[in-house]
Amino acid sequence: xxxxxxxxxxxxxxxxxxVCRVCAQDMxxxxxxxxxxxxxxxxxxxxxxxxxxxxxxxxxxFSPDPTYCRILEYYCPGCATQIEVExxxxxHPPANDIQVDVAALRRQWAERGLDAEEVFNYGPGEDAQAYxxxxxxxxxxx
Numbered sequence: 001x002x003x004x005x006x007x008x009x010x011x012x013x014x015x016x017x018x019v020c021r022v023c024a025q026d027m028x029x030x031x032x033x034x035x036x037x038x039x040x041x042x043x044x045x046x047x048x049x050x051x052x053x054x055x056x057x058x059x060x061x062f063s064p065d066p067t068y069c070r071i072l073e074y075y076c077p078g079c080a081t082q083i084e085v086e087x088x089x090x091x092h093p094p095a096n097d098i099q100v101d102v103a104a105l106r107r108q109w110a111e112r113g114l115d116a117e118e119v120f121n122y123g124p125g126e127d128a129q130a131y132x133x134x135x136x137x138x139x140x141x142x
Contacts, residue, residue, distance in 0.1 A: 002019065004116060017030055
């Protein structure tokens with residue numbers, strides 16, 4: 001069984017792995033942080049939040065100072081879908097924002113007797129169920 005966890009991530013309970021919902025790329029053990037399995041772009045915050053006032057004239061421009069803030073963008077290595085963005089101080093490791101008890105998740109869905117991907121109809125494309133069915137029919141996911 002596959003359980004959607006975010007718009008672009010799911011957990012395959014059979015393999016206990018993080019999987020991209022767009023291209024079915026494996027991103028590591030569901031017992032660990034998915035972020036080491038992604039491509040990371042370390043952005044200069046001034047690229048995203050451009051200065052409001054002239055940086056030549058003023059020390060503080062309402063743009064984040066890159067010596068105190070960085071923006072990390074996480075992308076699927078299979079299809080380059082952006083999965084997450086976080087603001088961190090330089091040198092800080094990626095946040096572990098999702099910690100899942102996989103055994104408990106498996107028990108919960110077994111007790112419900114439902115297909116999690118049918119229950120949670122959201123995600124890539126306009127109709128996640130049709131999209132997932134097409135991937136299954138093409139043999140890209142099981």
